[in-house]
Amino acid sequence: MMDQKRLIYPHRSYKKVNANKYVILKEILVLFFFWLVFTVFVDVFVKGLIQISQEVLDKVYSLEKSSIAHHKLLFWDVYYIVDFGKYPSSEVSLILIFLSFLGMIIFLKFPFIRGVSIFFSFVCFILFVSSLYFFFLPEKFPYSLASFSKIYVDTLLLSWINTGLLAILSVVFFPIKTVLKLSFLIAMYIVLFVIGVVKYVFVIITIKEYSHLFTPLMFFVFGPVIDFLFFLFLYGMFVNKVLNPTRKDIDNWRWVD
Amino acid sequence: MILALKFYMFFCIVLFGIYIVRHFVFTGNRLLGKQKISYGDILTSELPTVSVLVPMHNEEKVAEKLLNRLVKVNYPKDKYEIVVINDHSTDKTGEIIETFKKENPEISIKVMHRTTGNRGKPVALNDGLKIASGEIVVVFDADYLPSKDLIRNLVVNFKNPKVGAVMGRVIPVNSGKNILTKLLELERIGGYQVDQQARYNLHLIPQYGGTVGGFRKNLVVKTGGFKENILAEDTELTFRLYVNGYEVVYSNRAECYEESPEDWSVRGRQIRRWSTGHNQVMFSYIFKLLTSKHLSFFQKVDGILLLMVYLVPVFLFLGILDAVALFFLGEANILTYSYFWVISMMIGTFGNFAPFYQVVAGAILDDSPAKAKLLPLLFFNFFFNTFYILLGFKDALIGLVKKHYPIWDKTQRYGDT
Numbered sequence: 001m002m003d004q005k006r007l008i009y010p011h012r013s014y015k016k017v018n019a020n021k022y023v024i025l026k027e028i029l030v031l032f033f034f035w036l037v038f039t040v041f042v043d044v045f046v047k048g049l050i051q052i053s054q055e056v057l058d059k060v061y062s063l064e065k066s067s068i069a070h071h072k073l074l075f076w077d078v079y080y081i082v083d084f085g086k087y088p089s090s091e092v093s094l095i096l097i098f099l100s101f102l103g104m105i106i107f108l109k110f111p112f113i114r115g116v117s118i119f120f121s122f123v124c125f126i127l128f129v130s131s132l133y134f135f136f137l138p139e140k141f142p143y144s145l146a147s148f149s150k151i152y153v154d155t156l157l158l159s160w161i162n163t164g165l166l167a168i169l170s171v172v173f174f175p176i177k178t179v180l181k182l183s184f185l186i187a188m189y190i191v192l193f194v195i196g197v198v199k200y201v202f203v204i205i206t207i208k209e210y211s212h213l214f215t216p217l218m219f220f221v222f223g224p225v226i227d228f229l230f231f232l233f234l235y236g237m238f239v240n241k242v243l244n245p246t247r248k249d250i251d252n253w254r255w256v257d
Numbered sequence: 258m259i260l261a262l263k264f265y266m267f268f269c270i271v272l273f274g275i276y277i278v279r280h281f282v283f284t285g286n287r288l289l290g291k292q293k294i295s296y297g298d299i300l301t302s303e304l305p306t307v308s309v310l311v312p313m314h315n316e317e318k319v320a321e322k323l324l325n326r327l328v329k330v331n332y333p334k335d336k337y338e339i340v341v342i343n344d345h346s347t348d349k350t351g352e353i354i355e356t357f358k359k360e361n362p363e364i365s366i367k368v369m370h371r372t373t374g375n376r377g378k379p380v381a382l383n384d385g386l387k388i389a390s391g392e393i394v395v396v397f398d399a400d401y402l403p404s405k406d407l408i409r410n411l412v413v414n415f416k417n418p419k420v421g422a423v424m425g426r427v428i429p430v431n432s433g434k435n436i437l438t439k440l441l442e443l444e445r446i447g448g449y450q451v452d453q454q455a456r457y458n459l460h461l462i463p464q465y466g467g468t469v470g471g472f473r474k475n476l477v478v479k480t481g482g483f484k485e486n487i488l489a490e491d492t493e494l495t496f497r498l499y500v501n502g503y504e505v506v507y508s509n510r511a512e513c514y515e516e517s518p519e520d521w522s523v524r525g526r527q528i529r530r531w532s533t534g535h536n537q538v539m540f541s542y543i544f545k546l547l548t549s550k551h552l553s554f555f556q557k558v559d560g561i562l563l564l565m566v567y568l569v570p571v572f573l574f575l576g577i578l579d580a581v582a583l584f585f586l587g588e589a590n591i592l593t594y595s596y597f598w599v600i601s602m603m604i605g606t607f608g609n610f611a612p613f614y615q616v617v618a619g620a621i622l623d624d625s626p627a628k629a630k631l632l633p634l635l636f637f638n639f640f641f642n643t644f645y646i647l648l649g650f651k652d653a654l655i656g657l658v659k660k661h662y663p664i665w666d667k668t669q670r671y672g673d674t
Contacts, residue, residue, distance in 0.1 A: 011510060012450070012622055012623055012624060013426070013454075013509035013510040013512075014292040014294060014509065014510075015622050016287070016288055016289060016290070016292060016622070017288045017289055019289055021289075024289070108644075111521065111522065112521070113436060113521075113637075114521040114524075114525065114641045115440075115634065115637030115638040115639070115640055115641040116634075116637045118637075118640040118641050118643075118644050119637050119640045121640075122577075122640060126581065129581055129585070133585055141585075142585070142586070142587030143587070143589070148589075151589045151590060151593055154590075154593045155592070155593045158593060169281055169614065170613070170614040170617070173284065173285055173288040173289055173618070174621070216581070216584055216585070219584060219589065219592075220580070220581070220584075228636070229633055229636060232613060232632040232633045232635075232636055233632070233633045235613070235617070235629070235632060236617075236629040236630045236631065236632040236633065237630065239617050239620070239621070239626045239629035240626055240627050240629055240630050243621055243626040243629075244626050244627060247624050247626070
């Protein structure tokens with residue numbers, strides 16, 4: 001015969017969110033509706049980003065104005081900047097082969113904050129492959145600045161949509177008001193928009209000023225990866241600021257069913 | 258060739274997509290679902306005899322702390338013994354153990370000094386099992402700090418005859434030491450508070466973790482003891498139990514503190530060893546798992562995903578090379594559509610293979626949402642983990658082909674907690 005414990009004290013082991021399934025379902029619908037509206041009109045925001053970026057670029061390069069083109073991506077009308085980039089000389093490619101190889105090894109062996117150093121080793125790896133490519137096959141490089149610009153903006157657009165979806169899934173179960181979750185989505189999109197302008201201008205200037213050799217780096221490192229990093233940063237801040245006050249509110253939590 | 262590269266990209270996306278959904282289900286279940294309480298929390302009863310096995314190799318910095326804790330546990334003295342296996346130590350571990358035994362005659366302490374044969378945890382455990390007399394064996398690594406009720410909370414789960422092993426929750430005690438230990442704490446939170454508990458809730462495959470856990474001695478001995486050339490004896494035991502019709506209980510309430518690595522190179526070697534061992538188990542058990550009659554469909558699916566956890570970074574690494582190749586072949590459009598990068602990074606922010614939303618869910622349940630501020634750094638840890646997992650996979654592959662495995666690389670202790 002086994003006895004039962006007379007009392008099980010509340011403990012974090014079996015703590016869970018005190019939520020009603022219908023409330024959660026309602027929240028999912030609200031958040032998805034917002035995301036759907038954003039998704040439908042995402043090309044409008046992208047167009048805004050392109051116009052701001054063009055204004056910035058026109059200020060930087062007052063003598064040569066860039067132009068804007070557009071194309072169809074699924075059902076969106078996507079705008080992008082058309083400009084011309086530089087090709088690297090063999091000497092520059094050769095120097096970068098050695099430098100990036102050296103960087104790859106140094107960062108791989110760097111003993112501190114290994115996660116970051118291995119990431120930089122990955123950056124050097126991309127640069128190394130690119131330098132090799134431009135040293136041996138410069139004429140075969142498949143992208144102009146205009147075609148890359150189009151791909152970059154398409155990626156950015158799809159990145160925004162996916163990050164929104166990810167953001168919804170990441171906050172939907174939290175014991176906080178729907179309006180706060182919605183605010184997080186809006187704040188995230190504002191930040192991604194601003195970051196998007198900075199990134200896009202940076203990409204265009206880099207390829208225009210320093211050559212196509214950096215194009216792969218712009219795609220693999222300064223593309224969705226940066227968006228995702230900023231998303232994580234914002235998400236972490238949001239959880240810290242918004243969920244901290246919920247800790248002591250006993251109504252938010254349940255312990256044993 | 259381009260078609261093959263595109264197909265591989267598609268494969269990666271599907272694979273990572275499955276893992277994302279899996280962990281999202283775990284997170285939702287842990288935050289909102291019905292929580293399955295381990296037997297340790299609801300029952301008190303006649304307790305079985307227990308042997309606590311502590312393999313030690315050069316543990317002079319931490320040995321006494323653990324032994325001091327183990328003699329103070331709340332368990333009937335006549336049903337309790339401590340078995341210390343001094344495994345080829347070259348420091349003062351042996352002397353510390355012998356002195357401790359003399360100073361604590363009220364507790365049954367058996368000491369085995371291993372000076373010949375192979376070194377390593379599985380070998381040491383097998384030798385320990387030969388002198389252990391308890392029905393249940395509980396294992397602790399030397400850097401753990403068990404609380405008074407821990408043994409009882411773990412052992413009481415064996416009242417259910419279907420239970421072959423039990424696993425408690427591991428919590429780092431030195432998390433404030435540096436950035437690495439803080440990140441490791443996040444990984445542990447995601448892995449135990451959410452992942453293990455959700456798998457237990459959903460009747461999937463919670464994992465026996467080799468320490469802060471126990472198993473039925475006769476079951477393990479009957480099925481051949483620990484495989485001495487497998488570096489993840491804990492994962493191997495988990496799958497061995499499941500394919501033989503037993504289950505593993507996860508006891509989230511049975512918390513135990515551990516000393517996590519404070520040094521990147523130590524952590525790297527630990528991950529490499531885990532990767533080698535886990536992949537060895539994958540090679541051995543994937544077909545046994547699929548053909549076992551004792552497992553449900555969902556347990557098989559979860560088991561395969563669990564077995565592949567240290568293989569996914571290998572697929573991801575190949576995916577990176579694939580993406581670079583596609584880019585230079587003028588096929589960046591496919592990368593745009595596939596959105597490979599963010600998906601891979603999502604899975605990549607797995608700490609102990611838990612994505613960021615799972616880590617945050619755990620931090621919230623642990624009443625410490627402030628820890629979420631470190632999430633961006635966890636992103637970088639993905640590159641670190643991938644690098645060492647690749648090395649571990651290489652070791653496992655070489656071992657599979659040449660039948661020669663690397664020696665057990667013990668995790669360095671600090672003893673300052």
